[in-house]
Structures are given as structure tokens and as C-alpha cells.
Amino acid sequence: FTGCGSSKEETTQTGSSAEQSSAAELSSEDIIKAAAENGSVGNWGLGNEYEVLALLSKYDLGSDYLSQDFTMDGFDDDSITLASAMTYNELGLVKNDYDGGYGYGDSVEYIDMNDEGVAMLEDNIFCTEDFAKENPNTVAAFLYASLKGWEYAVENPEEAAEICYTYGSSVSAEHQAYMAEEVAKLVTTDTQGETVTDIGNMDEDAMQQTLDIAKEYISLDDSDADAALQSLTLDDIRDSSYLEAAKSSDGTFDVEKSEVSIQLKWLPDAQFMGYYVALDKGYYKEVGLDVEIVAGGGDIAETTAVNNGTVDFGVTWVSNLASANAGGMNLVEVAQIFQRSGLVLVYKPENFE
Amino acid sequence: MRKFKGLLEKKWFSTIFWIILLAAGWEIAAVYVGYVKRTPENILPHLYQIVAAAISKDPVSADMTATGLVLSAAAATILRAVVGYVIGMIVGFILAVLMKMSGIIEKMFFPYLMLILLIPVLGMAPIVLAVTGDIDKSRIIIAAILSFYPVATNTLAGLKSVPKEQLDLMFIYAAKPIEVYKKVLLPTAVPYIFSGLKIAAPMAITASILVDTLQGDGGLGCILSQSLKHAMSIYVFWLIVFFSAFIGIGSTYLLGGIEQFMLPENRNKRKIKRKVMKDERRSLQEKEELICQSKI
Amino acid sequence: MSAEVYKKKKSLYARAKSSKKAQAAGTIIFPAILGAVIFILWQSQGLHKILNTDLFILPLPTKIISLIGSNFADIMVNVKTTLIEVIGGLVFGCLLGYLVAIAAASKPNIGKGGLAVLGAFASVPVVALAPVMNNWTKDVSSEAEVRSMVAKIIVIALITGANMCLNSYRGLINLPPYAEDLMATYAAKKKWVLLKLRIPNSLPYVFVALKIAVPSAIMTAIVSEYFAEYISGVGREIRENIVLAQYTTAWAYIMIACVIGVGAYILLMVLSKAVLKNYPKQG
Amino acid sequence: MVTGKNTAIEIKDLNVTFQDNSGNDVRALKEINLDIEEGEFVALLGPSGCGKTTLLRTVANLQEPTDGKVRVLGKTPKEVRLEKKFGFVFQAPVLLDWRTVSKNIELPMEIMSYEKEERKRRTKEMLELVGLGEFAQHFPRQLSGGMQQRVNIARAFGLRPEILLMDEPFSALDEFTKEKLHIDLLRIWEQTNKTILFVTHNIQEAVFLSTKVCVLSPHPGRLSAVVDIDLPKRRELEMRETPHFNELVTKVRNSFEGGSY
Amino acid sequence: MVTGKNTAIEIKDLNVTFQDNSGNDVRALKEINLDIEEGEFVALLGPSGCGKTTLLRTVANLQEPTDGKVRVLGKTPKEVRLEKKFGFVFQAPVLLDWRTVSKNIELPMEIMSYEKEERKRRTKEMLELVGLGEFAQHFPRQLSGGMQQRVNIARAFGLRPEILLMDEPFSALDEFTKEKLHIDLLRIWEQTNKTILFVTHNIQEAVFLSTKVCVLSPHPGRLSAVVDIDLPKRRELEMRETPHFNELVTKVRNSFEGGSY
Numbered sequence A: 001f002t003g004c005g006s007s008k009e010e011t012t013q014t015g016s017s018a019e020q021s022s023a024a025e026l027s028s029e030d031i032i033k034a035a036a037e038n039g040s041v042g043n044w045g046l047g048n049e050y051e052v053l054a055l056l057s058k059y060d061l062g063s064d065y066l067s068q069d070f071t072m073d074g075f076d077d078d079s080i081t082l083a084s085a086m087t088y089n090e091l092g093l094v095k096n097d098y099d100g101g102y103g104y105g106d107s108v109e110y111i112d113m114n115d116e117g118v119a120m121l122e123d124n125i126f127c128t129e130d131f132a133k134e135n136p137n138t139v140a141a142f143l144y145a146s147l148k149g150w151e152y153a154v155e156n157p158e159e160a161a162e163i164c165y166t167y168g169s170s171v172s173a174e175h176q177a178y179m180a181e182e183v184a185k186l187v188t189t190d191t192q193g194e195t196v197t198d199i200g201n202m203d204e205d206a207m208q209q210t211l212d213i214a215k216e217y218i219s220l221d222d223s224d225a226d227a228a229l230q231s232l233t234l235d236d237i238r239d240s241s242y243l244e245a246a247k248s249s250d251g252t253f254d255v256e257k258s259e260v261s262i263q264l265k266w267l268p269d270a271q272f273m274g275y276y277v278a279l280d281k282g283y284y285k286e287v288g289l290d291v292e293i294v295a296g297g298g299d300i301a302e303t304t305a306v307n308n309g310t311v312d313f314g315v316t317w318v319s320n321l322a323s324a325n326a327g328g329m330n331l332v333e334v335a336q337i338f339q340r341s342g343l344v345l346v347y348k349p350e351n352f353e
Numbered sequence B: 001m002r003k004f005k006g007l008l009e010k011k012w013f014s015t016i017f018w019i020i021l022l023a024a025g026w027e028i029a030a031v032y033v034g035y036v037k038r039t040p041e042n043i044l045p046h047l048y049q050i051v052a053a054a055i056s057k058d059p060v061s062a063d064m065t066a067t068g069l070v071l072s073a074a075a076a077t078i079l080r081a082v083v084g085y086v087i088g089m090i091v092g093f094i095l096a097v098l099m100k101m102s103g104i105i106e107k108m109f110f111p112y113l114m115l116i117l118l119i120p121v122l123g124m125a126p127i128v129l130a131v132t133g134d135i136d137k138s139r140i141i142i143a144a145i146l147s148f149y150p151v152a153t154n155t156l157a158g159l160k161s162v163p164k165e166q167l168d169l170m171f172i173y174a175a176k177p178i179e180v181y182k183k184v185l186l187p188t189a190v191p192y193i194f195s196g197l198k199i200a201a202p203m204a205i206t207a208s209i210l211v212d213t214l215q216g217d218g219g220l221g222c223i224l225s226q227s228l229k230h231a232m233s234i235y236v237f238w239l240i241v242f243f244s245a246f247i248g249i250g251s252t253y254l255l256g257g258i259e260q261f262m263l264p265e266n267r268n269k270r271k272i273k274r275k276v277m278k279d280e281r282r283s284l285q286e287k288e289e290l291i292c293q294s295k296i
Numbered sequence C: 001m002s003a004e005v006y007k008k009k010k011s012l013y014a015r016a017k018s019s020k021k022a023q024a025a026g027t028i029i030f031p032a033i034l035g036a037v038i039f040i041l042w043q044s045q046g047l048h049k050i051l052n053t054d055l056f057i058l059p060l061p062t063k064i065i066s067l068i069g070s071n072f073a074d075i076m077v078n079v080k081t082t083l084i085e086v087i088g089g090l091v092f093g094c095l096l097g098y099l100v101a102i103a104a105a106s107k108p109n110i111g112k113g114g115l116a117v118l119g120a121f122a123s124v125p126v127v128a129l130a131p132v133m134n135n136w137t138k139d140v141s142s143e144a145e146v147r148s149m150v151a152k153i154i155v156i157a158l159i160t161g162a163n164m165c166l167n168s169y170r171g172l173i174n175l176p177p178y179a180e181d182l183m184a185t186y187a188a189k190k191k192w193v194l195l196k197l198r199i200p201n202s203l204p205y206v207f208v209a210l211k212i213a214v215p216s217a218i219m220t221a222i223v224s225e226y227f228a229e230y231i232s233g234v235g236r237e238i239r240e241n242i243v244l245a246q247y248t249t250a251w252a253y254i255m256i257a258c259v260i261g262v263g264a265y266i267l268l269m270v271l272s273k274a275v276l277k278n279y280p281k282q283g
Numbered sequence D, E: 001m002v003t004g005k006n007t008a009i010e011i012k013d014l015n016v017t018f019q020d021n022s023g024n025d026v027r028a029l030k031e032i033n034l035d036i037e038e039g040e041f042v043a044l045l046g047p048s049g050c051g052k053t054t055l056l057r058t059v060a061n062l063q064e065p066t067d068g069k070v071r072v073l074g075k076t077p078k079e080v081r082l083e084k085k086f087g088f089v090f091q092a093p094v095l096l097d098w099r100t101v102s103k104n105i106e107l108p109m110e111i112m113s114y115e116k117e118e119r120k121r122r123t124k125e126m127l128e129l130v131g132l133g134e135f136a137q138h139f140p141r142q143l144s145g146g147m148q149q150r151v152n153i154a155r156a157f158g159l160r161p162e163i164l165l166m167d168e169p170f171s172a173l174d175e176f177t178k179e180k181l182h183i184d185l186l187r188i189w190e191q192t193n194k195t196i197l198f199v200t201h202n203i204q205e206a207v208f209l210s211t212k213v214c215v216l217s218p219h220p221g222r223l224s225a226v227v228d229i230d231l232p233k234r235r236e237l238e239m240r241e242t243p244h245f246n247e248l249v250t251k252v253r254n255s256f257e258g259g260s261y
């Protein structure tokens, strides 16, 4: 019953964001060290842990972390004091008090991976190299319409959120709106905090940094795969020619395959608003494509689904792409949607006083 | 008739007794959790909160209410579970018969049957998907794989439980194998088969929910995991927990009923009843005819 | 002719023994033959043609085995976790299930409904049960490793317990004709009827239940590891590696799960032979 | 209560009715009235299906009477059963498959918490009595039908019960084995002076063993005659050749209603 | 082959050995030699556990001989069994619990694909024969022990098999029922002239029914005597009172080795 006492105290002070300044003097280094020593750093694992590992290593801490389920209950009951959260999703749930939220408001603080210099690039668009080679126009057309959708979405996040909601989204309308705002920031800001106008751009430096961290922290038992990983170069995991073709196009394509599908990395929500907008606004139709959006968050990983041909395109994180190719798949990234890391480590300052 | 009714009431009574006991335990725990936890609804909500969520008209996803969402998702999941269950049942049954017929087949295959069960859905799914090329077919097949084993094991045990003397009797008459099955082995195995089916039924539903989550498109498993991920109201999760428990109880009672109906003895009893009724009717008719004739 | 049989009791005894041995050998040889056939099919990629899959999704057995060899120590750590869960869950679950069956059998009027309610527990899918248990066991220990283990053991115990309960209940109730009357004439107390009649009579049923409980315990362990707070175990590794598209490694762990299953099966067979040696042979 | 001839079993207006599958009544016993004194050896005789087993089961509290009153040693059958005063030899040998012959014989003694030594001693004695000394370690399935029945008898004898109820115990046995067991049973009865109620369909057997023969007539089972057997208490095999014995046999045979069922 | 007296059952140097739990041999039958002609009615007599059932089972192909040769109608027991020429009345009534009495009697007829009409007709006839007409729709556990045994007998009689093997069919029955069935069995045998091998431990019964009595001695079961019964083919109940009958009974009794087991 060790954890009970503290959470009980909290019950009494919910909502009042009174004393929270005392922790402000603590540096992120102190926080991480304290949490790591306590064994209460949380992450989902399953290929989402490399930035956290890099951060722990940056401060010479061990590589242990707790497996965080997809709720923030562990954070809530203090079994995880430094919890992983995506800015656009879990962080919102922690702060806000709509249905499913925990209502901590601004009493919680977080460490941003971009600030710590361990940012990795996340949501992209990829397909198999074979598919891209056989259907170059389809790929270009798909990118053209998708990017158009994203452009519209980041400019009109509220409308994009509504569109997502009507497409059978699983998320409450309020949270959807929050998400859209935050996702828009990730699409239009890079790891250094600079504004990005060129949506979908595959930034050399950020990608290289991602690949380098991936090489260091992805640990593979299969020695062949491990060797393959270490020898990966950016050219093995991305191909910018389709993006260029899309950008230089006038919007008309002679597509090889008109019925295509895209598998999302997660549940259908505003994390993927660009595709929903493109579908809703008919951008895909305009380029001659009939697109099906397949929800993710299931057990068949998006890389596997794309690799075995169940779907044509997928959204994944760059590091996942690297490990998949190291494992023997032949996938290529054709566009990079998120320009900075959305991962933060959230904590309650009072736990670190 | 009166006795029969009393018995039925008793049966229901004991289930209700346990449900009430369980509910009381739940509520006590919920009150406790309510005091010590900050977000008790994630850990152990009050039953009335769950009921309220079930009857609430507020949409939880797009324009669906919680109950509407669960029911529409359940339709897909239960359909797959039932189809998988039936396939699993047939395959399990046939395998048991094959294993009963040949000791070599039994020795050879039995350990592997168990192994198939051990290959996790995650390992199986990509291969099954490769074979069928269709996610829905794969789901049904995996549900079938997970539910055939209890049926096979129990059926085999039932077929083996036949007293030796009864087999000797059939042996003397040089009865063909099919007749030995029809007249002795299967009737004896019926209760065993049903306890296999009773174990397999929740397994099929569990499996079906599990395979829902292979891809994110619909089904109880998907909204279960979505609500677990706080993508929607957590009460949807609790509704599903209760819903699946009810399906479990329901399937046990349904199968129990079917078993009573299928038990060879009861079938013979029904036959006798029908015959008696027919005879009575006939004798009544004859009497009436006699009366008519005598009147004429 | 008969003299030959009668001459040496010893040789006959030896023969009987060797025939028993031959039988025991059969239980190993026949599965081994099938195993060899599958292995050859798999290694020669015939299996891949049948299953319409590729070397990526289903790597060759030699590759999998060599991966197991080179990561043996790491694998063993995970195997240990899984074994503790499976054994703990089985022991608790089966004992509990059996006790509930005994309680239900001694008061069938009330007990039967309890069985249905217990069956309902088994119908709550593992995917729902596992996260709930994680939450409920948060206060068990400040060590994530310990509370996580407890949560998994409870889930496995619930799943296997329900199954054990259903089967052994039948064994406790379906007694030989007039055996209950016999006990009644001795005015045997319930305890004795249980000890001398019901329990011995239920043993064959218990083994039928175990035949299902053992693999389903392993299966449940694998699935509930997905959700566990503390990262360890064969199941967790399978999931991690499949998500990372490391199919060779995933298959290595699947193979390990199968080895655990086969080991448990052999153990179960040996145990059942020993315990049921006085019972009429089934079949 | 004075010692001497107390009533061991008292049956008054006993009716037992079963129901068949179409819900009709099957009357197994109708208006049975019977008094048995302590130390008596009563044989129950009657054609197949007349209700002998049902009567025995009712006395032993294995079957509830539909109507009427049964008293054993002045108490209800249930009380007597709970005092563990009944021994019952079932018509079909009820042996537990998983126990060896000797373990089957020990079963009731285990339940009644006999000392281990005592259990072993009695079991051995009983096995010798029924001629199965060599088969102590066999399982029931390895025995012939008659041998199983002998185990069944040995199990009941091992207990020395106050009231011994036996349902056709010897009908599966050959003449010689039967004769030996007749004598053994009679010796046990003489020495212990227990009350025995014994079902048989063999008239010679009934007359030879008992002090009183009760004849049941079938459909529904009614007590059609009670014949006192005035042979000396100590019976010898040779008595069966005497004219008086034959007279008694004839008397019993003639008391069957209509002479046949 | 000439018509008339062909050998129905030929047993040469038959040995059957079982194994007990410690792997020791239990010799059930030792060096049995026996020839039975077609149309004979042979009674197999012997004390409990001497191997009677084992011998019957060996003839019926239910038990493999350890040694020696068995021929039935010039063929192996297996061939004869597959030709469905055996009828077998088991020592304990083997009835299927879930079938009614009449359904149990119909069972072999269903297997042998008798017409439905024929099945019903014969079943009814057999039920009357064994006096269970009213119990056609009962289940076995609603019957008394003797009634179950009568169903068992009715089932075997319903078929009119070439070779009828009966294992103590009448020992659970009362005198009157038994006598009636004796006569019925003899009538069936006379009319159909089938071969019957009949196990009993009742010497009177053996002599009254059979044309030949084979006496087995126990441990191990050997054929210790064969006594031809030269009573007229058509037997009447009264014959049992004749001096010749008693002579035969005494002869058989004396042929038991040592007079006891």
C-alpha cells in the first residue's frame, strides 16, 4: 500500500494548481536521474522506446524502463513517475478533463525529446520498394493528394478534427480538436523549432539523426539482422523521387493502380487527419485514386501489412522502418509527414521535490 | 409439472444467488477503490455507473451510444466466433474420431494439436493471412483453431470412456464401426462432448475478440482496445467485460439446454411421451367413434 | 510350446516389460516421425509452398535454431519468467478450480449456479482480464516485477481454474452405479465419500482437464505478457519481435513456447500414467 | 427395555411406488406388514421383480417409503444407518475399479476408522473365508463374476454389522462355494447373534438358512406368506436330506400364490 | 462333407494365460480339448473362477488363445463372428442405459438390418417370452436385477443365432421364471436345432438342459470330465424326478475333482 498514501493526498487537491513552482528549479537531468533510480520511467516499448533509451544513455543511466500500457493509469497512480506521452494524445489526456482525461491541467510538466537532442522522426508514408517501382505514378498521385490533405488540415485543424470525427473516429470530439492542433504543430515545426512549409519533406539531418539513434538502440537477437541494421544508409530506407514527382506535378496522373489502401499506425484519429481530409475533400478522387484507409493499432504491424501486400501504403515511424528493413523487408519511405518528435516524458513536479 | 417448475426456479436461484454475491463483493471493492484511487472508474467503477453508461444516450464515438457501439461491434465478433466455433467443433470432433480409430494417429498427432494451440495468434496470423489472403477469413480460422482442441480432447476422452463390456457386445454382433459409433460410442460420449463444447465456447469468443485486434477495423476487440487506450470512454471497456461474461453464462446455459435435449436417454423419453400421447388420442378417437356408431 | 512360455518366468517378465517399453517408445517414436516429416518439409521449403508464405515470415528451422543457440542466455531469462507464471497459474488455478468443483459437488443446488458464474469468468477475454488485473494488483508490491507476475498468475489461474472446475465436477458427480448407496449404508460422512469415492473417481477427469489446462495456461501466459508492466517473458518477446518485423527471433521464441508445451505434455503423460496406473485402461 | 426378544425390524403398512416414463405409477410394494425379532435370520423369497430389493433398500434407508412406517431397533432406518449398524450386500457387486480386492474389502473399515493392523487382519481373514487369498492384489476387472461377488460378501462380513441385509449374495456362485459360504454365514450368525435379512429366489437355500421365510408375490409386491422354519439353530448340510426339510420346502413352494407368477 | 453330425466347435490344446499386476502368469485355461457337434446343447460346469467365462469368450473371439486351436463350424472364431453367427448372453446384463428395454432388445436386429416390422414383432414376442411385456418402455435402471437379466436373454433369443453362447443366464432368476425359460430355451433349441454352449454352476440345470456336461476344475482350469446326458431330446419338467436323472446328477457331482474346489 505504499502508493496509496500519496495518491490519496492528491485526491484532495485535484483541480487546485496551487503549489507547483517548487519543482521548477529542478533540471530535466535531475528528474530523469531520480526517476531512473526509482525504476519508474515508463514507455510502451514495441519500437517506441529508442528516444527514451537514448535519453537515459545521455545521462549515463541504465536502460531499464517499465512497460506502460496505452493508458496513463500508471502515471495517475504514481507507479510510473516519468511517463511517455505523445504531445497530441496522452499529454492531452493527462491535462484535460474531458471524458477519458485525467484532468491534471497545468500541474504536470514534461521533458521534450526535441529539446534533449534525442528526437527521432515519426509518422511517414511508406510502401514496398517493389510496389513503388511498379506503380511510380500511383505513388506520386497518392503523395500529391495526401500532402494536399495535410496542407488543408494544418491550416484548418478544427475542420479537420470534425472530418476525422465523422469518419468513425474512436475519439471524443473535444480530444479530437486538441489532437488536431497539436498534430498540426508537429507537421509544421522541425526538431529545432523552425517552421516548415515544405510538408512531407525528408530532412537529411533529422533523418540521419533518427537512423543513428536507431542503429545504436535497436537491439536485435538475430545477428544477420543486426549486421544489416548497422550497414543501413538513408538510401536504403527512403526514396525522395516520388515526392519530387508529386511536387512538380500539375495534379494529373496516369495511375497504374487506382484502388489503393493505406494502413495507419494507430487508431483512426486526428493523428492521421491529412488522409481523412484528402478523402473527404475528394483529393484522392481528383488524382484518379480510390483510397481505403485501414485503421491501425492492431497486432499486425503496419510494416508487415504493407510487406505482405494486404495494404499498399502505410504510416510508420522511421525507426520501425529501419528495423523492418534490417529484418529483411524491402520498404521505402516516400514522404515524411511529422517533422519533429511528438514524444515527451511527463511528470508530476511534486513527485520530485 | 409443479415439481419441474420448482426445480427450474431453484436452478435460476443459485445462479442469481451467485451473481448477487459477486455484485455485492464488487460494490464493496468499488467503494474502497473510490476512496483510495484518483480515477476509480479506470480500476473498478460502481455497477450503477456501468449501468448508467449502458443506458446513456450520449454518443461515445461518432454518433453511436456506448451500448449501440458495443452491440454493433459484438455482431461482427460473435458471428465470427460462432462460425469459428462450429468449424472448430466439427474439426475437433472428426479428429477425435480419427484418434479413437487409430492409436498411431493419436500418438502421432495429439502432441502437435496441442502445439498448434501454443503458437500465439501473433505468430499464426501472418501465416494464416498469407494462406487465405483475407483478414476476415484469417480471423475465423484462428478462432476455429483456438476452439477445436477442447472439443477434440473431451470427445476423445468420452469415446474412450465406454465400458469394455458394451464394446464386447457390439464386437460379438460384428457391428460395423459406424454402427458402434452410432449406437454406443457417441451416446456415451455426449456428456463429454458437451463439456468440451462448454469449455470451447468462451474460448471461441475470447479468440474472436483477440483476433479482432489484428487490424483496427471493427469488432469488440477493437473497441475494447480503443477504450482501453482511452480513445473513448472507459465505460465502453467495462460494458464489454460484462457483455462477454454474459455471453459466457448464456452459452453455458444454452449448451446445457441443448445437452439435455440431445442426451440419448431424454430423446428416448420424448419418443415414449409422444407415443403415449398418440395412443391416448387414438383410443379417444376410437371411443368417440364407438359412441357415434352406437348412437347411430 | 506352452513349456517355452512357462519355462522362464524371468524371460516372460522381461518380455512384458519390453512390450511396455515398446509402447512407451511408440508414444515418442510416432510423434518423432511426424516431427521429422514436418522438419524436412519446412527445411526444404515445401511447407512454404503449402502455406503460400515466404522465408521472411517463416524462416528456416536451422536459422531459428542457430539463433536460439547464439542467444541462449537471454532466452533463458524469458523462459524463466514464463515458466514461473505458467506453473504458478496452473497450480493456483487447478487447485482453486478443483476446490470449487468439490464445493459445488457437495451442494449441487447452489453450486451449479456457481459453476455457470465461474464459467463467465473464463469468458471474459484475456485481453480484457489482463489489463484489469494489472490495475488491481498495483498495490501488491512496490516492485513492478513482483506485482506484474502476480497479475499474470491470477489471469492464468482464472482461465485454467474454470476449465478444471467444469471437468472435475463431472468426475465428482458421475459415480459408478450404487457406489453412493454403498457409502450410505456405511453412513460415511461427506468427508469420506469425498475422500474414498468422489476424488478417486474424478482423477481421470482431472487429467482430461489438465490436457486442456496446460496448453491454455501457456497460451494465456503469452497473451497476458503483452500487457504486463514488467517487460519479460517469451510472449512479450514474440510480440516485440513481430512488431519489429524480426520474424526469425519471434519464431525462435515461438519454438521455445512449443518446447515448453511439449515438455509439459510429456510431464503430464508421465504423471497421468503414474497416478492412473490402477485405473482401467481407457479405450 | 427387557433383554431377549426385541423387535429388530418392524414394518407397518409399507407402500413403495415408483414412476415410469409416462408418469404412471408402478407399485413395487403394497401394504407390507412384517416384524422381525433380534437375532432372527429371515429369508425373503419371491419371483423376479416382485420388490425384494426395494424392501431391503427401504429398511436400509436407501429408499424412502411412499407410505407406511419402518422401524429398525426401535428407531428410524436413518438413525440406524447413521449409527453404522447396517451391512448391505448389493445384488450386483459394487466394487471400486481403482482399488485392489483387499483395498475394496478394507474400504468400510477405513471409513469407520479401524486401526490399520485390525483392518489388515480382518481383510486377510475375510479373503480366506471367501477363498480369494491369492487374489488380494488383483483388481476387480481381473476377477470372474463369482469372484467379484465373493469380494462383495467379504466386504460386508468384515464389519460384523448389527443388521445384515443381503440381496441374493450367492446366486452367482457354484454349489460348492455356496455351501461353504452358507456354513460360514450360519457360523457367523450363531456366534454373533445378529439379525439377518436375506433375499434369495432359491427355496432350498431359504429354508436351509433361515428361521423364517417371507414370500412376496408380484405386481404389486405383497407379503403372501410367512413360514416359520423350525429346524434346530445349528444347521448342518446333512439336514437338507431329511424329510422335515423337504416338507418345509414343499410348504414354502405351495405358499406361492397360484404357484407361479 | 456329409450332412448330419458336423463338428460345430473344435477346441485343441487350448491354453489361456492372463497376467496379474506383478507380471506373473494366471493360468485361466490349461490344455482344453473338446469337440462339440452341430445341434448339441453343451453345459459347462465348474466352480467360480475356474475359467468358464474365459472359455466362452475364447470361442466367441472375445479373447485370444495364448496357445492352441479353436475352430467353429470349421472356421476361425473371427470368421464366424464376422458372419454374425454368434449369440452371446453375458454373465452380467450388458444393457445400454439410454435405451429402453425394447430398444435394447432391438439393438442387434438393427445392426443386422432387420426390417422394422420384423424387429417390432420379434421384440414383442421376446418380451412376452421373458414376461416383461409391460416393461417395454422402461429404462434398464428402472428394472430389478432379474428383470435386467431377462432383457439380456431376450436380446440373444431374438436373433436365432447359429451358435448360442450363454454365460450363467439364469442364475439371477427365481425358480419359476427359470423353469419357464428352461422350457422355452429347450423348445427353441428343438425347433431350430442350433448349437448351444451354456455355462452354469447348477448341476441340476446342467443335466436337465444339456446333451453333454463338461466339468471344469479350477486353478488352472482343466477339463476334468465330460458326461453324456442320455435323456430323450424332448425334455419335460417331470423328468427331474426320475431316478435316471438323479443318477446323472450324482455322476456329474462325483466327477468334480476331489468333490470341492
Ligand SMILES: Nc1ncnc2c1ncn2[C@@H]1O[C@H](COP(=O)(O)OP(=O)(O)OP(=O)(O)O)[C@@H](O)[C@H]1O
Pocket: D141, D142, D143, D144, D145, D146, D147, D172, E018, E019, E020, E026, E027, E028, E046, E047, E048, E049, E050, E051, E052, E053, E054, E055, E091, E201
Ligand atoms: N483380465 C484378466 N486379468 C487377469 N486375470 C483374469 C482376467 N480375466 C479373468 N482372469 C482370471 O481367470 C480366471 C478365470 O476367470 P473366468 O471369468 O473365466 O471364471 P469363471 O469360471 O467364469 O468364474 P465365475 O463362475 O465366477 O464367473 C480367474 O481366476 C480370473 O481371476
Ligand SMILES: Nc1ncnc2c1ncn2[C@@H]1O[C@H](COP(=O)(O)OP(=O)(O)OP(=O)(O)O)[C@@H](O)[C@H]1O
Pocket: D018, D019, D020, D026, D027, D028, D046, D047, D048, D049, D050, D051, D052, D053, D054, D055, D091, D201, E141, E142, E143, E144, E145, E146, E147, E172
Ligand atoms: N427406479 C425405479 N423406477 C421405476 N421402477 C422401479 C425402480 N426401481 C425398481 N422399480 C420397479 O420395482 C419393482 C421391484 O423391483 P425390485 O428391484 O425390488 O425387484 P426384486 O424383487 O429385487 O427382483 P429381482 O429378483 O429380479 O432382483 C420392479 O417392477 C421394478 O421395475
Ligand SMILES: Cc1ncc(C[n+]2csc(CCO)c2C)c(N)n1
Pocket: A044, A046, A048, A070, A086, A089, A090, A265, A266, A271, C243
Ligand atoms: C503498438 C504500438 N504501441 C504504442 C505505440 C506508441 N504510440 C504511437 S502513436 C500513439 C498514440 C497516439 O496516437 C502511441 C501510444 C505505437 N506506435 N505502436
Ligand SMILES: [Mg+2]
Pocket: D052, D053, D054, D091, D167, E144, E145, E146
Ligand atoms: Mg433384486
Ligand SMILES: [Mg+2]
Pocket: D144, D145, D146, E052, E053, E054, E091, E167
Ligand atoms: Mg464367469
